Amino acid sequence: MKIKNKYAFVFFLTLSFVVIILTGAFFYKKNPQLFSLNKNNQISPSQVLTSPTLPIPTPTVFEFKINLVSLPDQITAGEVAAFTWMILGPKRTTKTTTVYYGDQATPGNLTKEILPLNTKYDQYLKEFISGEYTIPLTFVGNHVIDKPGTYYARAYASIDKDNYWSDEHIFTVKSAKHEIKIISYSEKVKLNQNSTFNWQISGPPTTISYTSIVGSKESKSGSLEETVDLTKTPYKELVKEFISGSYQIPLTFVGNAILPEYGTFYIRALAVINSKNIWSEEYKISVE
CATH class of the missing domain: 2.60.40.10 (Immunoglobulins)
Incomplete structure (x- = not known):
């Protein structure tokens, strides 16, 4: 009985040794780089695992x-x-x-x-x-x-x-342009009755010496160029309050006139600005 136990012990010891050798051979075959011989022919790990070095964080630069x-x-x-x-x-x-x-x-x-x-x-x-x-x-x-x-x-x-x-x-x-327009007037008036006209000059500031409401029983329709002065039209001055003087524009003007005849009159506002004739559109007024 002692002999059998002795043989069994030797068998298991030998088997364990064989398993260790085979396991080592298996891992060496799969990963030979894990082992290397140093100068003393001793087996040592070829690589030493170390903790990874983390980069130093770069401070955030705030830009405007x-x-x-x-x-x-x-x-x-x-x-x-x-x-x-x-x-x-x-x-x-x-x-x-x-x-x-x-x-x-x-x-x-x-x-x-x-x-x-x-x-x-x-x-x-x-x-x-x-x-x-x-x-x-x-x-x-x-x-x-x-x-x-x-x-x-x-x-x-x-x-x-x-x-x-x-x-x-x-x-x-x-460049700014000066403009002139009649804001309000009576479309129908009585003969020899006073009529009120309201007109406005807009544009860059400057000083003028002449503006008026002009009119005629003869129409001159269409847009009038800056080179067309009063003498080249059938119109005559109706409102004469501002035909001479010094007036700082932009400005709104109010003037009065008496229309001398029955019938239809065609009227415009006119201003002379920097030697240019600035005309409004043509409007119509009836004298009854």
């Missing part, structure tokens, strides 16, 4: 950005031009922001070192040029531009001693 959101494509000289711009970025306080513009371009990318005086822009909006404004924020500013031409504009802000500029935009200011 300014956009010129809207501006007029085209306006008439003497009109109000409206501009809208927006400053984006982290919360800060700026003491100056505006829209700079001029009739000369300053192309390219304007860096933080470029001051307004380093550009060719010679005009700016006044509303936010000085103060304290918490950004991010949207701004709206206005300016009357009297001189016709092509203009170049950028929004601007000074933040933390740096200069921020939007892209350059273009807008056009066209």
Whole structure:
């Protein structure tokens, strides 16, 4: 019985040793790179597993950005031009922001070192040029531009001693035209009865010395050019209050006249502005 137990023990010991050898051979065949011989012919792992090195996080840099959101494509000289711009970025306080513009371009990318005086822009909006404004924020500013031409504009802000500029935009200011029109009058009047006329001159500011309501029983229909003066028409002066003097326009005028004959009269408002004859449309009035 002791002999059998001895043989059984030897058998299991031998079997265990064989299993270990076969298992090692199996893993070596599958992954030979896991083992290598060092200088002393000792088996050692060829690679040592270490914890991965995490990159040091880069701090987030907050940049400010300014956009010129809207501006007029085209306006008439003497009109109000409206501009809208927006400053984006982290919360800060700026003491100056505006829209700079001029009739000369300053192309390219304007860096933080470029001051307004380093550009060719010679005009700016006044509303936010000085103060304290918490950004991010949207701004709206206005300016009357009297001189016709092509203009170049950028929004601007000074933040933390740096200069921020939007892209350059273009807008056009066209020459203003003076216009004259009769606002109100009586379409039917009595002979030798006083009639009141109300007319308006619009356009860029200037001074004139002559305007009147003129009329005739003969029509001269159609549009009258600026070169056509009163002598080239059948019309005669009816309202004479403003045929000499000094009048600052734009302005609305009120004058009176007595029509001397029965029948239909054709009337217009007339003003001489900068040596040009500005005519209203032709209207009709009946004298009964």
